[in-house]
Amino acid sequence: MLRIEELDLFYGDAQALDCVGLEVPEGAIVAIVGANGAGKTSLIRAVGGMLRPARGRILWRGRDIAGLPSHTVCNLGIGQVAEGRQVFPSLSVRENLLMGSMLPRARAGRAAMLERVLALFPRLAERAAQAAGTLSGGEQQMLAIGRCLMGQPELVMFDEPSLGLAPAMVQTVLAAVADLNREGLTCVLVEQNVAVSLRLASRAYVLENGRVTLSGTGVELLADDRVRQAYLGL
Template sequence: MLKIDNINVYYGSIHALKGVSLEVNEGEIVTLIGANGAGKSTLLKTLSGLLKPKEGSITYLNSSIAGKPAQDIVKAGISHVPEGRRVFADMSVEENIELGAFLRKDRAGIQQDIKKVYGIFPRLQERRKQSAGTLSGGEQQMLAMGRAIMAKPKLLLLDEPSMGLAPLMVKTIFEVIKEINKEGTTVLLVEQNANMALSIANRAYVIETGSVILSGTAEELQASEEIKNAYLGGH
């Protein structure tokens, strides 16, 4: 579904991604593991059109999307839930959700999908008239994911969905990621909590200082001593 081949991305003079190649097959959950500053968020921003690669190719459903405008990439079926959630604080929960569908014209379908989002996240329905800024961190993460679902993505890019959340909320968010995937959305997940990420992923890539240093099935990486010591708290 997605094939990244040898991309190089710079922030000014900083070489943030160095010849990164990876692929995501339809229906998979693929996770990117790595320390802060390894280049994981940069990769997602490049995929969603917020950054342009200097070299290399990005192919999505057999078309090149490298350097395309972000709105064209959303139209093509890729939604990005950025790190830090980025909800519109002064707008209501429901207005935030509706914004996710801004490129769609199918009114009946939009209403149906709002119901679907409330089915997945009942707490958002309870708070639908509240302004988004009054929600807890976990609720804002739900809202950011709900908004992304409204674009009907074929591929969902999730950047650090568990960051700063209480353990119980982390569990909920990961259950939802599995649910969204089961319903047919492919997921590329960047996650600091490597244990959690590997527990739901099919495959994983490890990124260090802008390069992919290891890849394999989630089981292989969970069993690797090197990964255990570096990212899984050594147990």
């Protein structure tokens, strides 16, 4: 579904991605693991059209989308839930959700989708008229995910969805990702919670200094000594 080939990305002179290649099959959860600054967020932003790669191809259903602007990429069905949630604080929960359905592809099914999202996250339904800035961290993360779903994406890239959340909330959010995947959503998951994300993922990649250094199924990586040492502390 999504295939990245030999992707290079620079911030000025600093290279953030170096010949990165990976594959996301339809219906999968693909985990990307790596230390801070390894290039995980850069990769997501490059795929989302927020950053322009210097070289390489990003193939979406066979079509090269590298360098296309984000509003075009989003409308192709590639959504992202950015790190740090980024809800619109002074707008209501409902308005935040509606913002997600501004894409041409999502306009028609807006009402039905809103109902689905509110059913998925009942907490959001309870707080629909409340300003998003007054929600708890976990609720804001649900809102960010719900808002992304309002765009009716086929693939969603989650950037650290459990960052800074209470342990119980981490479970809820990651369970929601797993549920969405079971309903057919393809997911790219960047998680600092490496053990959980590898258990969820059918395929995983390890990024180090902008390079893919290891890849395999989630179970394989969980058993790999290097991963266990570097990311699981075992």
